[in-house]
Amino acid sequence: MSTHQDAIGRASGSQRAKDLAFRLTLLACLALAIGLLVVLLVDVALDGAGALSWDFINNFTSITADKAGIQAGLWGTIWLMGVCACFIVPVGVATAIYLEEYGDPAKWWNRLIELNVQNLAAVPSIVYGILGLAFLVRGPLSLGNVVLAGGLTLALLVLPMVIIAGREALRAVPSSIREGSMALGATQWQTIWRQVLPAAVPGIATGVILALSRAIGETAPLIVVGAVAVIAFNPDGLDSQFTAMPIQIFDWISRASNNVNDYRPLAAAGILVLMVLLLAMNGVAIWLRNRYEQKW
Amino acid sequence: MLAALISLLTTTGIVYALVKETIVFFGDVGLGEFLFGTKWTPLFGEPSFGVLPLILGTFATTLIALVVAIPLGLAAAIYLSEYARPRVRKTVKPMLELLAGVPTIVFGYFALTFFTPEVLRRFLHMDVAIFNALAAGIVIGFLIIPIVASISEDSMRSVPQALREGAFGLGASKFQVTLRVVFPAALSGIVASIVLAMSRAVGETMVVLIAGGQQPQWGADVGKSMETLTAFIGATAKGDAATGSTAYKTIFAVGTTLFVITLVMNLISIRFVRRYRQVYE
Amino acid sequence: MVTREKAASPAEHKPGAPREPIFELEDVTVSYGDKPAVRDVTFDIAKREITALIGPSGCGKSTLIRCLNRMNDLIPAARVEGNVVYHGQDLYRPEVDPVEVRKRIGMVFQKPNPFPKSIYDNIAFGPRVLGMKGDMDEIVERALRHAAVWDEAKDRLKTNAFGMSGGQQQRLCIARCLAVEPDVILMDEPCSALDPISTGKIEDLMIDLKQEYSIVIVTHNMQQAARVSDRTAFFTVTPEARIGTLVEFDDTEIVFTNPKDPRTEAYVTGKVG
Numbered sequence: 001m002s003t004h005q006d007a008i009g010r011a012s013g014s015q016r017a018k019d020l021a022f023r024l025t026l027l028a029c030l031a032l033a034i035g036l037l038v039v040l041l042v043d044v045a046l047d048g049a050g051a052l053s054w055d056f057i058n059n060f061t062s063i064t065a066d067k068a069g070i071q072a073g074l075w076g077t078i079w080l081m082g083v084c085a086c087f088i089v090p091v092g093v094a095t096a097i098y099l100e101e102y103g104d105p106a107k108w109w110n111r112l113i114e115l116n117v118q119n120l121a122a123v124p125s126i127v128y129g130i131l132g133l134a135f136l137v138r139g140p141l142s143l144g145n146v147v148l149a150g151g152l153t154l155a156l157l158v159l160p161m162v163i164i165a166g167r168e169a170l171r172a173v174p175s176s177i178r179e180g181s182m183a184l185g186a187t188q189w190q191t192i193w194r195q196v197l198p199a200a201v202p203g204i205a206t207g208v209i210l211a212l213s214r215a216i217g218e219t220a221p222l223i224v225v226g227a228v229a230v231i232a233f234n235p236d237g238l239d240s241q242f243t244a245m246p247i248q249i250f251d252w253i254s255r256a257s258n259n260v261n262d263y264r265p266l267a268a269a270g271i272l273v274l275m276v277l278l279l280a281m282n283g284v285a286i287w288l289r290n291r292y293e294q295k296w
Numbered sequence: 297m298l299a300a301l302i303s304l305l306t307t308t309g310i311v312y313a314l315v316k317e318t319i320v321f322f323g324d325v326g327l328g329e330f331l332f333g334t335k336w337t338p339l340f341g342e343p344s345f346g347v348l349p350l351i352l353g354t355f356a357t358t359l360i361a362l363v364v365a366i367p368l369g370l371a372a373a374i375y376l377s378e379y380a381r382p383r384v385r386k387t388v389k390p391m392l393e394l395l396a397g398v399p400t401i402v403f404g405y406f407a408l409t410f411f412t413p414e415v416l417r418r419f420l421h422m423d424v425a426i427f428n429a430l431a432a433g434i435v436i437g438f439l440i441i442p443i444v445a446s447i448s449e450d451s452m453r454s455v456p457q458a459l460r461e462g463a464f465g466l467g468a469s470k471f472q473v474t475l476r477v478v479f480p481a482a483l484s485g486i487v488a489s490i491v492l493a494m495s496r497a498v499g500e501t502m503v504v505l506i507a508g509g510q511q512p513q514w515g516a517d518v519g520k521s522m523e524t525l526t527a528f529i530g531a532t533a534k535g536d537a538a539t540g541s542t543a544y545k546t547i548f549a550v551g552t553t554l555f556v557i558t559l560v561m562n563l564i565s566i567r568f569v570r571r572y573r574q575v576y577e
Numbered sequence: 578m579v580t581r582e583k584a585a586s587p588a589e590h591k592p593g594a595p596r597e598p599i600f601e602l603e604d605v606t607v608s609y610g611d612k613p614a615v616r617d618v619t620f621d622i623a624k625r626e627i628t629a630l631i632g633p634s635g636c637g638k639s640t641l642i643r644c645l646n647r648m649n650d651l652i653p654a655a656r657v658e659g660n661v662v663y664h665g666q667d668l669y670r671p672e673v674d675p676v677e678v679r680k681r682i683g684m685v686f687q688k689p690n691p692f693p694k695s696i697y698d699n700i701a702f703g704p705r706v707l708g709m710k711g712d713m714d715e716i717v718e719r720a721l722r723h724a725a726v727w728d729e730a731k732d733r734l735k736t737n738a739f740g741m742s743g744g745q746q747q748r749l750c751i752a753r754c755l756a757v758e759p760d761v762i763l764m765d766e767p768c769s770a771l772d773p774i775s776t777g778k779i780e781d782l783m784i785d786l787k788q789e790y791s792i793v794i795v796t797h798n799m800q801q802a803a804r805v806s807d808r809t810a811f812f813t814v815t816p817e818a819r820i821g822t823l824v825e826f827d828d829t830e831i832v833f834t835n836p837k838d839p840r841t842e843a844y845v846t847g848k849v850g
Contacts, residue, residue, distance in 0.1 A: 015469045015471075016469075018469070018471050019469050019470055019471045022471045022474075023379060025371065026371045026372075026374055026375040026379065027375065028371075029367060029368045029371030029372065029375075030368075030371060030372045030375055030388065032368060033368045033369075033372060033392075033395070033438065033441050033445075034388070034391050034392075034395075036438050037391065037394065037395045037398075037438075039410075040398070040402070040403070040406045040410075043406060043409075043410045044402065044405070044406070047409070104653070115566075118562075118566055119559065119562055119563070119566075122492065122495055122496075122558065122562040122565075123499070123555065123558060123559075123562075124498070124499025124500070124501070124526065124554060124555075124558055125499070125501065126499065126501045126526050126529055126530060126551075126554075127499070127551060127554060127555050127558075129529075129533065130529070130533075130547060130548065130551045133533065133547075134548075174690075176686065176688065176690035177690060177692060177693070179648070179651070179686065179690065180686065180690040180691075180692065180750070180753075181692070181702070181706075182648070182651065182679065183646065183648060183679055183683065183684035183686075183754075184679065184680075184683065184702070184703040184706070184707075184753065184754070184757055185676055185677070185678075185679040185680030185681075185703070185706070185707055185757060186676070186702075186703075186706045186707075187676050190706050194702065194706065195692055195702075199693055213397065214397075216399075217398075217399025217400070217401065217402075218399070219399070219400070219401045219501075219502050220400075220501035220502055220505075220526070220530055223530050223533055223534050224529065224530070224533040224547075226533075246399060246401045249401055249405070250401055250404075250502070250506070253401075253404070253405055253408065253409075253506055254506075264409060267405055268405070271401070271402050271405060274399065274402075275398075275402070278397065278399070282397065
């Protein structure tokens with residue numbers, strides 16, 4: 001009896017130490033990960049705060065660091081997002097509707113499309129740039145390195161995200177709604193268009209915003225597609241050359257800084273503008289999700 | 297239906313574009329030299345087209361990234377899934393999502409302007425070049441932590457509570473239950489997350505382009521520049537190569553290599569995800 | 578067993594007077610894939626009556642009722658054999674459009690399923706989609722009155738239907754069904770998710786609606802069948818193969834007080850099921 005209790009006592013002591021050590025290690029790792037994020041944000045903020053000003057937003061880039069600004073990049077990004085959104089919303093939603101509501105999963109081509117979407121979601125972004133270069137900028141469509149080409153390339157990149165989010169949103173609508181509608185004598189299309197889709201809009205909108213916030217920060221595909229780094233005008237049409245915020249930031253990072261012209265703060269300030277935009281978009285997405293989420 | 301075809305078209309498009317140019321490329325350069333040569337100087341007067349240094353560069357940065365991401369990511373996942381109170385989860389998860397949402401160019405900037413000078417050189421007194429693979433690899437590691445963390449956490453949370461309770465009932469400690477019951481049960485999801493993270497690291501461009509250097513290296517000195525597959529594509533494309541030129545074709549050849557590597561990894565990862573979903577649903 | 582007198586209504590069937598069948602089922606078998614769920618069902622449903630389908634779980638009552646408005650079409654593996662004749666026409670002829678069928682034969686489900694819209698839009702959905710002409714406000718009010726839920730809804734027509742209680746939601750679903758002016762109303766265990774008071778209200782409503790509509794109701798509540806229906810069909814499951822079969826079909830009074838089949842008697846007296 002007493003040996004039994006001793007055994008329990010001893011195990012408890014060293015066991016608890018192990019448990020505690022483990023728990024602390026986990027916490028330390030977590031702290032390290034989050035800590036780096038914090039250090040990163042603070043570093044960028046410190047570097048860039050000085051250069052951030054209304055002038056910065058209104059000026060175009062320039063050799064003289066003091067006079068340089070991000071206007072071309074800002075508007076370029078806005079144009080790109082516009083093109084991107086105009087493409088991903090109809091195509092993404094239509095594909096999601098097809099896969100969720102009409103596609104018979106037993107047919108092999110539907111499964112192929114599904115697998116396809118999953119794969120495309122994980123292809124490196126620079127490969128999308130190559131695709132854009134080969135087909136949109138040169139090759140069959142030969143659009144040249146213009147806003148339309150850049151926007152479409154980004155659209156293809158984030159399209160899988162929209163399709164996947166759209167499917168989840170449609171799937172969340174319970175089948176009892178569909179049955180109720182069909183039982184009244186509505187056709188499948190009427191049911192989808194008037195009941196299912198409206199109910200799924202908040203989820204789809206959130207997905208689109210998240211997709212756009214991914215697209216906004218992408219640099220590599222734009223480099224390959226030919227976004228110009230040094231440009232002193234805003235896009236004036238779908239067929240105009242363009243730049244984007246990440247491209248300008250990249251340009252400033254790449255330039256050698258010296259005492260006369262220090263480009264580092266410009267890059268950091270550009271990053272700050274980009275991050276603010278991102279935070280705003282994510283905030284809208286979260287607000288949308290919370291306000292309109294349907295509890296079934 | 298039409299819209300769905302667009303996604304099919306995209307894949308076909310990617311494959312076609314890459315393959316077409318690659319075939320032309322191999323018209324000029326032997327496949328053997330490409331795959332097995334160790335000098336990558338395609339734009340020299342006397343060019344060499346051995347792609348191995350680029351693959352080594354990609355491999356090295358990815359390996360370093362995984363060394364960072366796997367322990368930290370799994371630790372985060374284990375903590376969030378098994379130990380954290382709901383309130384802690386509510387604060388930490390958005391932070392991980394924030395980490396995942398930071399554009400890679402920001403990480404690149406950070407690697408070059410802070411990590412290398414302050415952390416590696418000043419804090420750790422390491423003698424590294426300003427463009428080095430170590431800094432790039434470590435920063436990529438942090439970048440992919442959310443992938444490992446969120447999918448692994450998902451996988452661990454879907455392990456039924458009954459399994460844990462059975463082990464607790466036998467007198468096991470939380471540490472033992474976590475490591476010997478939950479972890480193995482969630483293994484296929486965890487492996488899926490690692491493979492996916494690896495694929496992401498392989499495809500990462502901006503961090504290596506900014507901080508990893510544009511000199512390929514056929515050696516093991518991570519303190520120096522090691523150009524990766526992605527960095528090469530980025531650097532060359534920036535130079536606006538003419539259609540049909542050698543430089544243009546190299547973009548596609550290297551691009552194909554990259555695509556094939558990531559495709560294989562993605563298919564493996566999808567397999568694992570399907571397995572872990574099946575077991576518990 | 579019968580705890581409440583049936584309310585007398587002008588359309589009540591007098592024994593001996595001719596019934597007008599609107600549905601005639603002959604040797605109907607429904608299978609999912611290869612496995613039959615209910616087999617060789619033959620009976621008819623009369624106009625302006627309430628016909629109840631009763632029986633233990635799994636005997637195929639819901640499967641059968643869903644044949645009557647071709648809702649089984651929504652399940653890919655479902656197959657219907659035999660004749661389902663509606664007003665003299667085979668419902669499953671290839672030329673028949675299931676959408677048209679459902680405009681005339683409405684359905685109320687076990688769990689109330691209002692749309693995530695306002696009460697007004699819930700009712701208006703059917704008429705709009707079917708292109709019905711007329712003043713929508715009037716149509717909505719008429720439907721809600723008919724379903725005995727107007728008083729509870731009239732002050733909050735624009736509010737979300739989810740704000741209603743379970744019983745109100747179910748009456749809303751009935752109103753929604755009535756708004757498209759069907760011929761027949763199918764009810765698949767309409768009260769099983771509701772409390773007794775709501776159940777009572779809906780039963781009163783059914784008897785009221787009988788004056789204008791033909792009603793088929795699936796219920797596992799025998800007392801309910803006894804209370805409201807004119808004729809009752811009793812189904813059971815064959816012990817070995819677990820396939821549903823129709824055991825007895827007759828006037829409700831006979832089924833409950835003097836059943837012909839011993840299985841029926843066992844079920845209605847509570848010995849089994």
